[in-house]
Amino acid sequence: MCGIVAVHDPVSATGPDLDLGRAMLDRIGHRGPDGRGERAVGPTWLGHVRLAIVDLDAGDQPLGPADDHWAVVNGEIYNHRELRTVSGLHFASATDSDSEAALAAAVAGDLEALADLRGMYAFVVAHPDGRVTAVRDPLGVKPLYWARVDGATYFASELVAFDPAMRTRVEEFPPGHRWTPEEGLVRFRSLHVPSTQITDRDAALTQIRETLITAVRRRMMADVPVGVFLSGGLDSSLVAAIMASFADEVPGPVHSFAAGTAGSSDLIAARRVAEHLGLEHHERVYDADEVVSVLPDVVASIESYEPSLVRSAVPNYLLAEATAPVVKVVLTGEGADELFAGYAHFRDIVDAPDLREALIDGVSGLHNLNLQRCDRVTMAHGLEARVPFLDRDLVGLAGRLPIEWLLPGELGQEKAILREAFTGWLPDDLLWRPKEQFGDGSGTADVMLERAAELAPEDDWADQRVSRLAAPRSREELAYQRMFADHLAGIDQRVLGRFATA
Structure with missing residues (x-):
């Protein structure tokens, strides 16, 4: 379990903005108190903060070099040992980290290889030829957000990682999808698959x-x-x-x-x-x-x-x-x-x-x-x-x-x-x-x-509205909106979608 950041900038003559990437990683340092790593791979910069749970000694990230493919992974792949022996995937690195299964599946480039991963995960892989791959598990157990700005693509585990200037461009990365610049978003596994009903x-x-x-x-x-x-x-x-x-x-x-x-x-x-x-x-x-x-x-x-x-x-x-x-x-x-x-x-x-x-x-x-x-x-x-x-x-x-x-x-x-x-x-x-x-x-x-009245004591709370957010449905919600806006300046209702209003 970790926090990840990636910056893919194939258009800049100077490559990805390392200082911006590091600042993004700083904002989610709480996700990984056990270690921090980064690596530039062509037009892509990868950043990682680690919570060490599996392969404590050799599982640091970015993970590689798998034939010069590098990955930052957030989550756990529970069937990684099985995949090492029966999947036919190429495990090029020399660790026992479960994250290697994610890297191997991405390198294979096969949607079925991604579908075989069992667990919770969000990861980004930088390939030696300048390509990049981003993946999120089918349920979205692990978070991933992205923003595309002026030809560059930014990824992070939490909204707060993104620079306030780009927060209006942030979107949630959809669960169960793989993204590459060449193919765009492609679903690799459906969450609900029709099957025969049990009768006994x-x-x-x-x-x-x-x-x-x-x-x-x-x-x-x-x-x-x-x-x-x-x-x-x-x-x-x-x-x-x-x-x-x-x-x-x-x-x-x-x-x-x-x-x-x-x-x-x-x-x-x-x-x-x-x-x-x-x-x-x-x-x-x-x-x-x-x-x-x-x-x-x-x-x-x-x-x-x-x-x-x-x-x-x-x-x-x-x-x-x-x-x-x-x-x-x-x-x-x-x-x-x-x-x-x-x-x-x-x-x-x-x-x-x-x-x-x-x-x-x-x-x-x-x-x-x-x-x-x-x-x-x-x-x-x-x-x-x-x-x-x-x-x-x-x-x-x-x-x-x-x-x-x-x-x-x-x-x-x-x-x-x-x-x-x-x-x-x-x-x-x-x-x-x-x-x-x-x-x-x-x-x-x-x-x-x-204590709701203390949180937002105005008598006219129903007429209050926090900029960019939906009209509050209660005095309590108004109080939380104000706290939210203090933390995430620039985030609007379009970015939040249903998870702020369900």
């Missing part, structure tokens, strides 16, 4: 359980201790239970981390789960004053002002801050609600095709919402978050389930089929605990509502 419910329960177990074990790959963000809800508790069952596969004990206001339901439930599983548990308890004081940092880190995203980001941010000194990698429960219809608003959709479409839209839009929040609040503290529910196989499996199996069961409980699949893995009262939004269960939402 017992078989489905087995497949759900086995697929999630495999996804969690893949994401336990690390040369450093790992942990889990544990809210006490179903999704993170299942991840924790699987990690506890395979604890011998990671260095040291499995650590769990929970956050909330004193006495909040999340803290109580997480404590019980951790005790049941024998995890090494850590808590971050905070009060209303801490929530309000940290808000500008939270809004700046998530690069969004959407109120529900901010509310859920506050406990995540404080939790990541407390987690980073203990471990470098955490697994989370992101994505389960989109796959298995966990949100309350899905209950209002009575037509099966409409619900299916809503679930597809939910998964497809995660890169602008919860995945953005998850990446930013963790990387603000040099911490890597991994999302096993969004494993390719589990996303595909969820799409094969009959839609009626995703509706509340006899107990009226959301995600009933996921709960059934893991019967016996947790005490029943925890396995069937009703869902709460993270901001609610942690007690943060109550604090935010209480």
Whole structure:
């Protein structure tokens, strides 16, 4: 996990602007506290800040020379060892870094080679003949932004990296695409692939359980201790239970981390789960004053002002801050609600095709919402978050389930089929605990509502508007917009798209 910057300038007689590239990299230094590297390759400059997790000694970047091809990679390729032996890709470098699989796939130039990469990634490769390749994973788990200005193309992991003068030109790089100057954007893998529906419910329960177990074990790959963000809800508790069952596969004990206001339901439930599983548990308890004081940092880190995203980001941010000194990698429960219809608003959709479409839209839009929040609040503290529910196989499996199996069961409980699949893995009262939004269960939402008037006290808040941003929908949103504008001068609503207004 890292931060990357690239400048590709084939038109300037003096080559890429190294000082500009270095300034961009400075702005995202928080993403890589363990190292920094750069390399100029013809018309391309590559910059990288590293969070060392795999191949600690030899995994520095830019990665190369692979026959003089060089790469900067952000993310993890979970099947890199398999690809070394069965893919036919040429691994020219002499490291054990998982990022070599990304470099090898880009050098091959084959869309199928990119499609075979399993993991979360965004990377840029500079080729010896002056070409450049940029790639982002199909779900957009890892961020990538770009701007094209006067014949040059700039890439970075976060919006803040870009010089204020070019921020009106910044766009989100689309998930599941490869870009080269010669071919432009080309999709290399679709997120949702039509396939045969499962008809045997017992078989489905087995497949759900086995697929999630495999996804969690893949994401336990690390040369450093790992942990889990544990809210006490179903999704993170299942991840924790699987990690506890395979604890011998990671260095040291499995650590769990929970956050909330004193006495909040999340803290109580997480404590019980951790005790049941024998995890090494850590808590971050905070009060209303801490929530309000940290808000500008939270809004700046998530690069969004959407109120529900901010509310859920506050406990995540404080939790990541407390987690980073203990471990470098955490697994989370992101994505389960989109796959298995966990949100309350899905209950209002009575037509099966409409619900299916809503679930597809939910998964497809995660890169602008919860995945953005998850990446930013963790990387603000040099911490890597991994999302096993969004494993390719589990996303595909969820799409094969009959839609009626995703509706509340006899107990009226959301995600009933996921709960059934893991019967016996947790005490029943925890396995069937009703869902709460993270901001609610942690007690943060109550604090935010209480203090909203202090955040934007003007009586005429509805007439207020921050330049370039959408009209605020509430006093709370106006306050976050002002914090956002202080951090990202020049960013407009066109650049933000739906991830600021969903």
